[in-house]
Amino acid sequence: MSDLKFTDRIDLRLRINDIDTHLEAIDARTSLLDLLREHVGLTGAKKGCNHGECGACTVLLDGRRVNGCLVLAAAVDGREVVTVEGLSDGEQLHPVQRAFIDCDAFQCGFCTPGQVISAVACIAEGHTTDEHEIREWMSGNICRCSSYPQIVEAVQAAAASENERIPS
Amino acid sequence: MIPLTYARATTLDEALDAAHDPGTAVLAGGTELLNWLRLGITDADRVVDISRVPGLDRIEPLPGGGLRIGTLVRLNDVAAHPSVARDWPVLRMAIHKSASAQLRNLATIGANLLQKTRCAYFRSEEPVPCNRRVPGSGCAAREGHDDRHALFGWTDDCIATQPSDPAVALAALDAHVVTRTATGGRRIAVTEFHVLPADGVDRDTVLEPGELVEAIELDAPAPCSAYVKVRERESYEYAIVSAAVALRLRDDGVIDSARIALGSVAMRPWRLAEAERRVVGLAPDDDAVTSAIEAALAQARPVAGSAYKLAIARGAARRALMTAAGVRP
Numbered sequence: 001m002s003d004l005k006f007t008d009r010i011d012l013r014l015r016i017n018d019i020d021t022h023l024e025a026i027d028a029r030t031s032l033l034d035l036l037r038e039h040v041g042l043t044g045a046k047k048g049c050n051h052g053e054c055g056a057c058t059v060l061l062d063g064r065r066v067n068g069c070l071v072l073a074a075a076v077d078g079r080e081v082v083t084v085e086g087l088s089d090g091e092q093l094h095p096v097q098r099a100f101i102d103c104d105a106f107q108c109g110f111c112t113p114g115q116v117i118s119a120v121a122c123i124a125e126g127h128t129t130d131e132h133e134i135r136e137w138m139s140g141n142i143c144r145c146s147s148y149p150q151i152v153e154a155v156q157a158a159a160a161s162e163n164e165r166i167p168s
Numbered sequence: 169m170i171p172l173t174y175a176r177a178t179t180l181d182e183a184l185d186a187a188h189d190p191g192t193a194v195l196a197g198g199t200e201l202l203n204w205l206r207l208g209i210t211d212a213d214r215v216v217d218i219s220r221v222p223g224l225d226r227i228e229p230l231p232g233g234g235l236r237i238g239t240l241v242r243l244n245d246v247a248a249h250p251s252v253a254r255d256w257p258v259l260r261m262a263i264h265k266s267a268s269a270q271l272r273n274l275a276t277i278g279a280n281l282l283q284k285t286r287c288a289y290f291r292s293e294e295p296v297p298c299n300r301r302v303p304g305s306g307c308a309a310r311e312g313h314d315d316r317h318a319l320f321g322w323t324d325d326c327i328a329t330q331p332s333d334p335a336v337a338l339a340a341l342d343a344h345v346v347t348r349t350a351t352g353g354r355r356i357a358v359t360e361f362h363v364l365p366a367d368g369v370d371r372d373t374v375l376e377p378g379e380l381v382e383a384i385e386l387d388a389p390a391p392c393s394a395y396v397k398v399r400e401r402e403s404y405e406y407a408i409v410s411a412a413v414a415l416r417l418r419d420d421g422v423i424d425s426a427r428i429a430l431g432s433v434a435m436r437p438w439r440l441a442e443a444e445r446r447v448v449g450l451a452p453d454d455d456a457v458t459s460a461i462e463a464a465l466a467q468a469r470p471v472a473g474s475a476y477k478l479a480i481a482r483g484a485a486r487r488a489l490m491t492a493a494g495v496r497p
Contacts, residue, residue, distance in 0.1 A: 004186050006173035006214050028174035028215070031202065051203050052271055064273045070199045071274065074174045075217050118270065125269075139403035140268020 010074045016040060017086030032076060033057040033068035036083060044084035044113045048142075055141035058114035058121075059083050065121035067140075084113035087120065096120050099158035100151075107145035115141045119155045128159040169205050176217040180224070180382070184350045186216040188378030194218055196240060197274040199267075200283050207293060209284065209301070224278075224382065227251070235386040236346075239278025243334070244269070246277050255389030258412050258492070262337035262395040268404050278381035281335050281345065281361060284372055285328035285435070286406050288313065299325045299369045315473035316408065319465075319481065320434040326365040327471050329432045330372075331406050335362075337395055339429040339437030340412035341386055347375065348382040355385070359429075362436035372435070390414040394491035396484045397431075407432040409477050411484035413492045415452070421493075423447050428461075428489065430481055433468075440464035440485065452493035461485045 009025040016036070023039055033050075036042045036059070048056030050069045057068035060082040087094035096119045099105070106112040118141045122128060127137035134155045135148070143151070177183035186192050193212035195201050196219055204210045218224070224240040227249050235251055246252055247263040266272060266280075284290065289298050289308040297306035309317055309327050317327040338358040345356045361373050375381070393414040399405040410431035416424040426447045428440040446460035461482050468478055490497040 004175040004177060004182055004216065006175040006216075008171060008173045010174060028172045029169045029205075050206070052199055055268065055270060058270050061273075065270045066274050067199075067270045070197075070202050070271070072174070072195060072198055072202065072215070072217070075176070075195060075198065075219055121269070127269075136264075136403050137269050140270045142404075 010077070012073060012077045014076065014078070015080040016042070017082055026073060028072075028074055030073045031069050032059070032061070032066075032071035032073050032081070035073040036068060036081070042083050042085050045117075046110050046113060048110065048114075053142070054111070054114075055118060056111050056114040058117045058141065060117060060121060063124075065118055082117075084116055087116065094120065095161050096123065096154070096158040099154040099161070103150045103154040103157060105147055105150040105154035107143075107147050111141060111143040111145070115143065115151055119151070119158065122155060123159045123162055128155060131156070170208075170211075170213060172205070172213055172215055174215045174217065176219075177221055180218075180221050180348060180380070181350070183216055183218045183221055184348060184378060184380060186214070187380055188350065189214070190377060192216050194380065196279040197242070197276045199271050199275045200279065204284070207291060209291075218380070230385065233388050237277050237384045237386070239381045239383055240276050243267075243272040243275045243277060243280065246334075247272075255391055256337075256341060256386055256393065258337045258340060258390065258393035258395045258414055259334060259386075262333040262397075262410075262412060265395065265397045265403075265410075266333040277334065277384055278345075280332050281338075281358070281381070281384075282373060282375075283330075283332055286331045287317070287328040290328060300328070303370060310471075313473065314471045315476070316406075316432075317471050317474050318434050319430075319468040319470050319474055319477055320438050321364040321366065321436070322434070322469075322471065323365040326369045326435070327474075328365075328435060330362055330435050330437070331432060332437075333395070333397065333407065333410060333431060336410050336429050336431035336437045337393075337412045338384065338386075339439060340393065340414045340427045341390055342427065343387065344385045345381055346383040346385055347379050349376070349379045353379075353382065358384075359437065359439060364435050392417055392492045392494070394488045396488040396491065398480050398484050409433060409480045409484050411481070411488040412437075413485065413488040415489065415492045417452075417493060422449055422451050423493075426489065428464075428485055430485065433477065433481060442467070443485070447489070452490050452495045457489060458482065458486055461489075 046056035048054035192214040195217045224238040296308045397410040443464035487497040
């Protein structure tokens with residue numbers, strides 16, 4: 001038997017949306033998604049399928065998009081998390097949020113937070129060369145409202161505005 | 169999910185020690201394990217987290233032009249590596265057709281090979297007969313929906329298929345899995361890594377208890393290689409059939425050697441050995457290539473619902489071969 005100490009309750013320190021967050025005695029089964037929603041009170045990331053199939057729970061972990069439902073909270077102690085709540089600067093919306101509004105790229109709102117986070121990452125990764133590439137790299141976010149054309153448009157618009165801001 | 173206890177290994181030895189206990193599940197990326205725990209596919213009640221064990225997340229060149237990819241390297245990072253992009257395009261293509269961007273940021277190359285079948289009966293949230301879930305309970309797919317099931321190597325105990333995309337590419341590259349145990353380790357050909365139903369449905373791979381995947385090793389570069397995945401929707405979907413091809417071409421453009429593997433047709437990536445022999449000396453766009461693939465597929469034994477996959481397999485293999493050769497399919 002291993003010398004490792006296995007525990008069913010875990011203390012965690014995470015930096016969430018630029019705030020150092022200390023959580024005590026978290027059940028070892030808790031997913032990052034449940035941690036955010038149930039323990040931190042950030043309900044932007046949604047619990048859709050809870051199996052990694054829909055993308056509604058997408059958050060940035062150390063700057064990279066992941067499915068929050070498939071991440072064990074205990075495993076990401078010390079890491080940095082950004083949720084949809086962390087994108088805006090006060091009342092100033094993130095350019096991707098602005099583009100989603102301008103392009104009417106959302107409907108019921110359940111998939112939108114994950115779509116927005118994924119779009120932020122998709123642009124940062126540089127996967128916005130054309131509509132096909134955007135569709136491919138946004139395919140991990142499923143929206144039953146079928147607002148895909150507007151979402152592609154929003155990603156294109158936000159990517160263009162981000163590029164405009166890069167000094168030549 | 170049943171109650172769990174958790175510990176984080178800080179060394180490979182700690183991980184190996186803990187993994188030897190049958191009630192302990194090993195956590196790397198988590199994309200499979202959390203669902204196994206939720207569905208009761210594993211009854212482990214302890215999780216040992218190996219995701220921060222140092223040294224397992226590196227990609228390093230090997231003497232002779234090969235590449236060693238640490239087991240913990242995330243799929244997107246494997247695909248983005250300049251050597252992989254240049255020398256093993258089939259692996260990059262297979263990874264980019266796997267899952268979604270989010271999942272590829274979590275999933276690791278080593279554990280990807282350990283994912284279990286996507287057979288809906290195996291993954292069922294309600295109890296249904298499945299010899300992999302409950303030994304001796306039968307196979308619901310045998311009398312049920314079997315259109316996503318095997319063409320090769322199945323038995324009445326199980327007609328499922330292995331769903332990994334990277335595994336198919338690695339099989340066509342003659343890649344090896346390097347393992348570690350408390351007392352040593354071994355090097356296993358990817359083509360020999362998965363266990364067919366005839367050899368038992370009580371396990372998916374030849375890994376023994378307490379044996380962990382340490383790295384994947386690629387042999388000599390295979391720049392003429394390609395992956396074709398056929399599925400019901402364009403993206404973010406498992407394959408109906410996929411095909412990976414790695415070629416060597418002579419100066420006059422004819423095929424010097426070919427390695428052809430099919431995915432989602434058996435519980436392991438399936439090499440078409442007869443086609444590999446028969447295409448040598450042919451031009452990639454020769455009609456005889458299709459005949460060679462057909463001859464190899466004549467050995468298939470579809471289940472009732474999977475016969476349609478033969479035509480898809482033939483087309484996918486042909487298209488992958490022509491893409492690998494740089495010929496427009």
